[in-house]
Amino acid sequence: MTDKLSDKLEKKITQETYGLFPTGVTRYQLDNSEELKKKVLLWMKDQEIVDDHGRRMLCHNITQVGEKNKILDDIPELEQALMKAVGFHNQNTFNYSCNLAINEAYVELATEGALYAPHEHSNCLYSLTYFINYNHENHGFLKFRRNVLSSMYPVMQVNSNQLTPYNMPEATFTMREGDVVIYPSNVTHGYDSNQTDERITLTANIIPVE
Numbered sequence: 001m002t003d004k005l006s007d008k009l010e011k012k013i014t015q016e017t018y019g020l021f022p023t024g025v026t027r028y029q030l031d032n033s034e035e036l037k038k039k040v041l042l043w044m045k046d047q048e049i050v051d052d053h054g055r056r057m058l059c060h061n062i063t064q065v066g067e068k069n070k071i072l073d074d075i076p077e078l079e080q081a082l083m084k085a086v087g088f089h090n091q092n093t094f095n096y097s098c099n100l101a102i103n104e105a106y107v108e109l110a111t112e113g114a115l116y117a118p119h120e121h122s123n124c125l126y127s128l129t130y131f132i133n134y135n136h137e138n139h140g141f142l143k144f145r146r147n148v149l150s151s152m153y154p155v156m157q158v159n160s161n162q163l164t165p166y167n168m169p170e171a172t173f174t175m176r177e178g179d180v181v182i183y184p185s186n187v188t189h190g191y192d193s194n195q196t197d198e199r200i201t202l203t204a205n206i207i208p209v210e
């Protein structure tokens, strides 16, 4: 025996809290990540270490391998794969109507103890991190920080009983090798607790183009 359907719901929802203005961060596993990884590792063998890359103040135990943007010219299929991921992210988040392109990209090699202080990227819409050689158990994962725009915040600092999506100062999720993680460039991010060598990632910034 079944109850008749009725439009008079007995348990009408009368209290709800809405999470407004979420921040879109995308994890996009590349289809051809194994193949791309081989190409990138081979490419790295012929590249120089770039000491003067302008991010020294932000990081520790991290070197740039190869000149900025060179990898995109040398491995065009990598750029195509990254832009496919960016297209997915854009469609699901800001949905900008303009065309998008990578304006800078660089490969970084992190060794044990590496860290990236929390930072943002300027003069771009989205930024991405492609995890080329990455063990999610031992390598440092990206952490994102709540954007606090008002100089009035926090008005009062009060302890909370537990972390919730509304009060957590930092957030992350599990990232794996072959993932491209895409985020708005102005969202503060960084990493620490990199426990082992050979964390290899590519970072790229995305801009609007004609």
Ligand SMILES: [Fe+2]
Binding pocket: 119, 120, 121, 127, 189, 203
């Ligand atoms: Fe960054």
